Amino acid sequence: MFSFLVARRYLGSNPWQTALLIAGVALGVTAFVFITALINGLATRLTDDVTARSSHVSLEPADRVARILPNPNPYLKTEAVALVSMLQRKQIRTWAATVALLESQAGVAAISPQITGSAVLVRGEAAAPVAVTAIDPGNLDAISPVSREIVAGDARLNANGILIGYRLAEAMGLSVGQPVMFRTDRGVERLLVIEGIFRSGVQSLDERVAYISLETARALFVLPAGVTNIEIKLNDTGQARAFAQFLSGATGLRAIPWQDRNSSLADALTAQAQTGTLIQMFSLISVLIGIASALSLSAARRRSEIGIMRAFGVSRPFIASVFVVQGLLIGIIGASLGCCLGYGLCSWLATFSKPDGSLALPIAPAEGGYVLVIVLTTAGAVLASVIPARSAARLDALEAIQQ
């Protein structure tokens, strides 16, 4: 295309000005990439922190409602209402089929059927309430990395075993191998032995949580067949809401995505993303204003040349295309350069870490929104060039030549 040659010559005729213009675009794009990588990295870190010890989707028994049944006698106007007993235990009886369904789904990283409930640990005259999570001993770390956090004893759960947090152990003077009376909210009690003591770093967990095996819990919580909940980890936390919706429809159970359990975090992430979008928009707008003003100056500087072209019959669309192509080239080159710079900057920043090994800046160099920024910058640069292109194309040939 001949307009490409002309545009390239125009850009090449003033290399310093063109270099500055491209550098301006590249810097704006670098800022965009940095902000995007930082916001995405921060969101990933916060999400990971929040979901590190919890599931991404929880399945619980559906809420009970009173159902209206059809009246078997069509001559009677009254409606028969079947009240589902609110006294019945809420549980998932078909949990094995649900687990089978989950195992067939791509994107599911881990599944943990659980019995959860409340109990009291009693030792002598001391008693402490605990939140009990009963899990499959062979799948101990499915949801929370329990075994990695063991500071005394083993991450083993046999029929009489119990794992408790170090704060609870300290409070009750318990150590590994010692027996403790375990009394559930169902009024069943049994002597269990401390198999391991964990330290998660989360005070509430270390003070209040205890793990026992699923089979042990069946007798203690009087649940011979069912489970109270199924916890699921996904490969992509962002898919939790959609997957929960799918599960809810497929199983009839109540599926709760992690965002619903942490709505304040979800709101904070949304607000953070919106702030980031504003910053990205401003950086792009400043880039586009730069392109528009530089090309407008170029169009003004080349009035006489445009006049000559118009005089020997070069069409207005061709003149306009020369300026649009300049915008396109500046956009593509500037955006590509800015992406490289942004990636380099983010990768460099990602090498800095805190003494504990975590990143000093929660930045995700791979998530800089590169394709988006190239498309937006290029499209924006073309749009920004439309004003100078129109002004150049509208130039009166005679007036331009006479000047």
Added chain:
Amino acid sequence: MTAVLDARGIGMTFRNGDELTPVLSDVDLALQPGELVALLGASGSGKSTLLSIVGLLLRPTAGVITIGGERVDILSDAKSSLFRNQRLGFIFQFHNLLPDFTAIENVAFPAAATSGGITGVMRKRASELLDRVGLSDRIDFLATRLSGGQKQRVSIARALMNRPELVLADEPTGSLDRAAADQVLALMREINREDRTTFLICTHDEKVAAGCARRITLFDGRVDDARA
């Protein structure tokens, strides 16, 4: 024989707010194929305006213009652009070449801009034209590296690129020294003689006018036609 240019009753009045300034009034002008015509007149006589009207750069307020048998004063902007490109050639006094392009690219530009690029055929034609104007050794020189006379010779080659029926020259020697002006004039005469290309040269240079076969003088917006 069909006239290359036939302009009848051309009038041009400029409006500046409520003020009307008549520049041309009832001008008739006809050029036959192969003519070399000088358009003379004092400064402000309207000769550049007439040239611009004939070159479809300005629409007259009155009159009818026919070029090569086609009425052109009523053409749309896009059509008059294409007409200028295909059937007219222009030589200006200043700002004649595109500075970021080489001599051969400048010559080929009018053809390339309407067909998407410089083809081999265009390059050959442009090269022949540059050879003809004596610049075969400057083909790949940027326009900025050429002297004033060389630039004007390149612009003559460019004006001829699309084999126009009529070449319009506005003070083509006005910014040149005497030697360069003589070269440019000789070149236009040679092309006119050999190719029978019609030239309408707007000038106030008596020597240029003397080199033309016919001179038309504008006086107070009216024509005084004289043949040599």
